[in-house]
Amino acid sequence: MSAVANTNVVRLVMLGPPGAGKGTQAEKFARSRGVPRISTGDILREAVHAGTEMGRAAREVMDAGRLVGDDIMIGIVRERLSRPDTRAGFVLEGFPRTVAQARALDTLIDEVAPLVVVDIEVPEEVLVRRLQIRRICSTCGWTAPPGTTVCAKCGGSLVQRTDDNEAVVRERLAVYLRSTQPIVDFYQSRNTFRSVDGDQTEESVAADLSAAVASVVGGFR
Numbered sequence: 001m002s003a004v005a006n007t008n009v010v011r012l013v014m015l016g017p018p019g020a021g022k023g024t025q026a027e028k029f030a031r032s033r034g035v036p037r038i039s040t041g042d043i044l045r046e047a048v049h050a051g052t053e054m055g056r057a058a059r060e061v062m063d064a065g066r067l068v069g070d071d072i073m074i075g076i077v078r079e080r081l082s083r084p085d086t087r088a089g090f091v092l093e094g095f096p097r098t099v100a101q102a103r104a105l106d107t108l109i110d111e112v113a114p115l116v117v118v119d120i121e122v123p124e125e126v127l128v129r130r131l132q133i134r135r136i137c138s139t140c141g142w143t144a145p146p147g148t149t150v151c152a153k154c155g156g157s158l159v160q161r162t163d164d165n166e167a168v169v170r171e172r173l174a175v176y177l178r179s180t181q182p183i184v185d186f187y188q189s190r191n192t193f194r195s196v197d198g199d200q201t202e203e204s205v206a207a208d209l210s211a212a213v214a215s216v217v218g219g220f221r
C-alpha cells in the first residue's frame with residue numbers, strides 16, 4: 001500500500017463464475033459502504049433493453065454465452081470509473097473477465113487506495129443448479145431470491161435470463177474456465193487478493209466477504 005493510501009476508500013473487484021452470487025453480494029456490500037456497484041452485465045443488459053447500437057451488437061454474443069470484446073468492455077468501464085461517484089470507491093462485478101481487461105483496469109485507477117480482489121468459489125454442480133432456477137425481473141432486471149414470484153423492487157413479473165438455459169450455462173462456465181480463471185492467477189500473487197467460500201448461506205458469504213476486505217484495507221469506521 002502506498003504512503004497516501006486512504007483506507008476509507010473501498011475498491012473491490014468481485015471474481016467468481018456465473019452463479020457464484022457475485023451480483024447479490026456486490027449489491028449488499030456496495031450498499032453497506034455507500035459506494036456504487038458497477039456490474040458490466042447489467043450495463044450491457046440495459047443497453048440491450050434500450051436497443052442502443054452497443055446493445056444490438058452485444059445481444060447475440062451474450063445470448064450465446066460468449067464474451068463481448070475487450071475494447072468495448074474497457075471503454076464502458078473507463079467511462080463509468082471516470083464519474084465522480086466512484087471517488088469514494090466502487091464494487092466492480094463481472095469485470096475484468098480477461099487478463100487484457102485486468103491489465104487495463106490497473107491503468108484506470110490511481111494509488112489512493114488498493115484494489116481489493118475477492119474470488120468467490122463455488123463447485124460447478126452447484127452453479128448449474130443455481131443458474132437454472134435463477135429468475136430476474138422482466139421490467140427492471142433485478143435478480144430475485146429463490147422462492148419469490150414477483151419483483152420486490154418494482155412488482156414486475158419474473159423471467160429466466162435468456163442466457164440461463166442449460167446449454168448456454170455450460171458454455172458460460174466453459175468460457176469462464178478458459179478466459180476468466182487465468183485472471184485469478186493474474187491477481188493471486190498480490191497481497192490484496194482473497195478467496196471466499198461461496199457455497200454457504202448468503203449471510204455467511206457476506207460476513208466472509210467483509211472480513212476478507214477488512215483484512216486487506218484494515219477496519220472500517
Ligand code: AMP
Nearest residue numbers: 040041061062066067068073094095097
Ligand atoms: P453477467 O451478468 O456478469 O453474467 O454477464 C452477462 C454476459 O454479459 C456475459 O455472459 C457476457 O456475454 C457479457 N459480459 C459481461 N461483462 C463482461 C466482460 N467484462 N467482458 C466480456 N463480456 C462481458
